Amino acid sequence: MRIVVLVKQVPDTYEERKLDVTTGLLDRRASDAIIDEISERAIEVALKHKDSDSTTEVVLLSMGPASLTASLRKGLSFGADSAVHVLDDGLGGADLGWTSTALAAALATTGYDLVIAGNESTDGRGGMIPAMVAERLRVPHLTFLDSVEITVDRASGLRESESGTLTVHAMLPAVISITERVPEVRFPNFKGILGAKKKPITVLTLGDLGIVPDPQLASVGRSVIVSTIERPPRAAGVKVVDEGNAGSELAEFLATEHLI
Amino acid sequence: MSNILALIEVTSTGSLVNTAPGLLAAAAKLGTPVAVVTVAPGTGTALAEELGTLGASQVFVAECEQVGAVLGSPQLEALVAATTALTPVAIVVANSADGRDAAARLAVRIHGGLAVDAVDLRLDADRVVVTHSIFGGAYVVESVVEGGIPIVTVRSGAIQGPVAATTPTVTTETVTVDESMSSVIDAVHEVATSSTRPELREATTVVSGGRGLGSKESFELVDRLADALGAAVGASRAAVDAGYVPQSLQVGQTGSTVSPQLYIALGISGAIQHRAGMQTAKTIVAINKDPDAPIFEIADYGIVGDVFTVVPQLIDAIQNRAKQ
Numbered sequence: 001m002r003i004v005v006l007v008k009q010v011p012d013t014y015e016e017r018k019l020d021v022t023t024g025l026l027d028r029r030a031s032d033a034i035i036d037e038i039s040e041r042a043i044e045v046a047l048k049h050k051d052s053d054s055t056t057e058v059v060l061l062s063m064g065p066a067s068l069t070a071s072l073r074k075g076l077s078f079g080a081d082s083a084v085h086v087l088d089d090g091l092g093g094a095d096l097g098w099t100s101t102a103l104a105a106a107l108a109t110t111g112y113d114l115v116i117a118g119n120e121s122t123d124g125r126g127g128m129i130p131a132m133v134a135e136r137l138r139v140p141h142l143t144f145l146d147s148v149e150i151t152v153d154r155a156s157g158l159r160e161s162e163s164g165t166l167t168v169h170a171m172l173p174a175v176i177s178i179t180e181r182v183p184e185v186r187f188p189n190f191k192g193i194l195g196a197k198k199k200p201i202t203v204l205t206l207g208d209l210g211i212v213p214d215p216q217l218a219s220v221g222r223s224v225i226v227s228t229i230e231r232p233p234r235a236a237g238v239k240v241v242d243e244g245n246a247g248s249e250l251a252e253f254l255a256t257e258h259l260i
Numbered sequence: 261m262s263n264i265l266a267l268i269e270v271t272s273t274g275s276l277v278n279t280a281p282g283l284l285a286a287a288a289k290l291g292t293p294v295a296v297v298t299v300a301p302g303t304g305t306a307l308a309e310e311l312g313t314l315g316a317s318q319v320f321v322a323e324c325e326q327v328g329a330v331l332g333s334p335q336l337e338a339l340v341a342a343t344t345a346l347t348p349v350a351i352v353v354a355n356s357a358d359g360r361d362a363a364a365r366l367a368v369r370i371h372g373g374l375a376v377d378a379v380d381l382r383l384d385a386d387r388v389v390v391t392h393s394i395f396g397g398a399y400v401v402e403s404v405v406e407g408g409i410p411i412v413t414v415r416s417g418a419i420q421g422p423v424a425a426t427t428p429t430v431t432t433e434t435v436t437v438d439e440s441m442s443s444v445i446d447a448v449h450e451v452a453t454s455s456t457r458p459e460l461r462e463a464t465t466v467v468s469g470g471r472g473l474g475s476k477e478s479f480e481l482v483d484r485l486a487d488a489l490g491a492a493v494g495a496s497r498a499a500v501d502a503g504y505v506p507q508s509l510q511v512g513q514t515g516s517t518v519s520p521q522l523y524i525a526l527g528i529s530g531a532i533q534h535r536a537g538m539q540t541a542k543t544i545v546a547i548n549k550d551p552d553a554p555i556f557e558i559a560d561y562g563i564v565g566d567v568f569t570v571v572p573q574l575i576d577a578i579q580n581r582a583k584q
Contacts, residue, residue, distance in 0.1 A: 126376040131364035142443040144357040161357040170443040221373025221408020234558040242565025247573025
């Protein structure tokens with residue numbers, strides 16, 4: 001079985017993240033770029049299946065700038081077999097429509113039995129790419145899974161939504177996405193870290209994918225940013241040390257502010 | 261006015277999901293709100309009436325044999341059919357799991373453009389302008405869609421309904437799904453929603469607890485304060501990871517994003533990921549025994565003290581005021 005894991009490089013959530021207020025795009029200089037934690041969990045789901053079936057091949061697929069290589073090597077160090085990097089200046093500032101078009105074309109190139117993604121990235125938080133890719137590939141989507149079981153011909157699991165908790169399954173090939181309820185990724189061992197340097201990373205351009213930006217991307221509805229405003233940082237207000245009556249004083253404050 | 265479709269979600273037991281009023285209010289800001297609802301054949305009448313009371317001018321009832329049997333596809337086909345029949349200028353859906361799946365597949369199907377996690381929207385010279393709150397509210401971004409119908413997912417609680425009740429016109433159409441492209445629902449385990457507290461993302465007051473509560477048992481202090489204030493209960497990721505509360509209560513980068521009038525953080529240090537989920541609250545109160553906790557940097561009212569002495573006193577004071 002070939003499992004392709006969609007991986008995203010994101011700004012580290014432990015640092016302050018910035019947008020460029022003139023373009024509305026991510027300011028990549030402002031914070032370190034790391035592999036998203038939810039992508040790591042998606043890799044773990046694939047590796048767990050590989051543990052039980054050594055014929056399973058785990059391929060990482062990502063789209064991003066040249067600096068993405070470091071995140072792909074990190075992903076490979078956990079135990080994935082190879083990676084595919086969609087890299088093209090024509091994809092700078094790509095929105096969901098473009099991104100899903102490029103990823104679906106890359107999946108058609110690599111081949112797949114199962115695609116696993118995180119439910120949403122920590123930066124864009126759209127949560128759209130898995131289902132969009134599924135629609136472009138004309139396969140089922142099985143998203144927001146809190147647990148996953150993979151067999152030779154199907155993926156199944158538990159899914160929580162507004163309509164309740166469901167047990168669901170999809171016949172393969174399919175695209176699934178997982179939530180942070182699935183286990184954290186394993187630690188890479190020494191052999192994994194050394195081996196990651198030698199594992200193949202295939203770079204694909206739009207040309208390699210047979211995508212001509214105009215008209216193929218231009219015919220898709222596009223999200224265009226019209227303004228970006230940085231909110232002024234919150235200032236600290238009153239800070240008191242409890243000397244026995246802070247609870248009563250807080251009630252007084254809340255009453256004055258008409259909050260109780 | 262132009263038609264604006266609102267995808268209304270229905271629970272597995274057939275009642276409206278509580279995002280319906282806000283979605284119809286969002287649609288009404290742009291044009292004529294049309295509720296699109298997917299039901300098993302012959303079961304749409306009561307829902308259509310209820311949607312009228314929430315302000316839908318028209319209800320597009322899509323009857324589908326596979327409702328409840330397959331995941332998402334009936335809702336997708338309902339939106340495709342309604343788009344063909346009613347030529348909307350925009351489509352709004354909830355930024356929920358089901359809503360996002362429907363929006364994502366619809367955008368591909370009709371060559372629409374997505375605007376995700378809207379906290380507001382407006383019509384500006386025939387353009388739908390969508391407001392987004394990025395990186396936990398650090399940035400406010402406005403976007404439009406060019407070259408296709410805008411499909412907007414709306415953050416739960418961001419736009420409040422309901423709008424004035426109407427007697428809607430009801431259109432019923434049958435839709436079918438391609439089962440080869442659908443996931444299958446094998447079983448439904450309905451969540452016990454016995455809580456009488458407000459929904460976290462929509463509450464005007466939220467009381468959250470962190471690792472400082474120390475145990476699952478003592479987290480009950482958060483519940484007590486929440487009940488004294490009529491508030492929703494939230495938690496930091498540390499409290500969730502420690503097993504004090506279920507993940508559904510998590511506020512932060514990877515949990516719910518809340519923007520209440522009052523946010524009270526108990527025993528929460530205020531890691532940057534937690535702040536990303538609550539820093540747009542109007543008033544922030546923090547109680548923590550560590551005077552250097554980063555939560556104090558953004559708190560309007562901070563108390564350096566023990567939550568187990570300050571909070572019971574606060575609850576007493578609130579209850580005494582209520583009696584006066």
